[in-house]
Amino acid sequence: MPTAGFIYPDHAAEDDYPFAERLFGDGVALPVRHIYGTDLHAVPELLDLGSERRLAEGAALLAEHEPDSVVWACTSGSFVYEWDGAHEQVEKLAAAAGKPASSTSFAFVRAAEALSLRRVAVAASYPADVARYFVDFLAVGGIEIVSMSSEGIDTAAEVGRLSPEAVVRLAVRHDHPAADAVLIPDTAMRTLGVIPAIEEKLGKPVLTANQVTIWEGLRLAGDIPQTDRLGALFRAARPPDEDRKA
Structure with a gap:
């Protein structure tokens, strides 16, 4: 096991x-x-x-x-x-x-490699200055970021209180037509239960933290x-x- x-x-x-x-x-x-x-x-x-x-x-x-x-x-x-x-x-x-x-x-980098994802949209919960570190990290890993959004949420506790519906809306709202996938990079966000719903709405993969x-x-x-x-x-x-x- x-x-x-x-x-x-x-x-x-x-x-x-x-x-x-x-x-x-x-x-x-x-x-x-x-x-x-x-x-x-x-x-x-x-x-x-x-x-x-x-x-x-x-x-x-x-x-x-x-x-x-x-x-x-x-x-x-x-x-x-x-x-x-x-x-x-x-x-x-x-x-x-x-x-x-x-x-x-x-x-995130290895999962994108495994799915052959080259261009992504980032739907970040963090403030913009912190989210920029993630974008730069992905770029060094060979991933092109076609769009980056920031919700500007200051604490993990606030992110953890987002409803399932809010998580789905966040992902869908911050998709980009040129992106192979949407990446949601906060382990404070409860996402596993809504991944199928997000992918169905997007018609593409979603990677969550x-x-x-x-x-x-x-x-x-x-x-x-x-x-x-x-x-x-x-x-x-x-x-x-x-x-x-x-």
Whole structure:
């Protein structure tokens, strides 16, 4: 049974992980452990949240589950380190956990590769200055951003209170006709239950933060189960042909 462990900041939409675990059934375990800091979407606070010390604490909390992989389940707390810094972040996490490790930011890049997505629209909940870091991160990863929108929401707690209907509207409102997919980059947003509805309205894939994070953890753990209920990524995607590290 593959076990992918997740380090999740504070509390917002972590119930997406047991939701996915129930969909996959008895063959998959997705334990989540929390680290704590401010939930403000601001660069200094995000750099602290994703620090080596905090992630080592999360890895220690996950150790009892003996995970096959560990993922830092935070997009903004990884992309604010920029490409090279985010690589160093997950390398240090892997060393602390003694397991293959990654982060949500790298999960977005690898999921886009797996679906052969080249041009995307970004529907961000963050303030614009923070969202720009994500756009720049994707660009270094070889992804063209045809549009970027920002909802300007300051805290993860506020994002976690968005209704399912609001999440669907956000995704549809910020699509772009030239985009191969819409990317929604906040693990504080509860999205797994509405991915099929979004994809039906858009007629194209949607990648959401908790969705790609779970996919990345299972990729590193060595087994990605297929399901019709978590969008195109879990229906047909094959992991990119690369060694299993961030």
